[in-house]
Amino acid sequence: MKFPKADPQLAHLLEESLAGLEAHPRPMFGCPAWFAGSHMFAGVFGEYINLRLPPGPEQEEIMAAFPGAQVFEPFPGRRMKEYVSLPGRQARDGPAWRRWLRRSYDYALSLPPKPQKGK
Known part of the structure; x- marks a missing residue:
């Protein structure tokens, strides 16, 4: 499958x-x-910025704060439940945007480390 640039x-x-x-x-x-x-806590996918947040109230809050935000779905039927996609224009919202980015970063740091893959 080809993903958007x-x-x-x-x-x-x-x-x-x-x-x-x-x-x-x-x-x-x-x-x-x-x-x-x-x-991973943030990324760009096409015209969207994706932030990792725990499912539930925080995701509902960010989706209410940024019109057009939705759960990230890299292709139809494949939702990534911990990620919210924000339309790129929303990321230019200065302080509010940066607070959410920091929350995403802090959430990723709170997760247990992934096990090292054997080589």
Whole structure:
């Protein structure tokens, strides 16, 4: 399956917004993504920025705060329940956007480390 190309301006915006955080980039679905520890917490997919948040009230809150936000679905029928997709234009919302990005980062850091894969 062919995935949409990441908007380079959104990738740059996300990278700038992560300044000061210990996040490392790595491609996911052929698009830029950022990891805290061993867990992905943010990425760009087409014209959307995806943030990892626990399912439930936090996801409902962010979807209410950012019109057009929805649970991330990289292709039909394959929902990633811990990720919310924000239309890229919403990420330019300054302080509110940065607070949600930080919450996503903190959530990823709260997760137990993934086990090392054997080589």
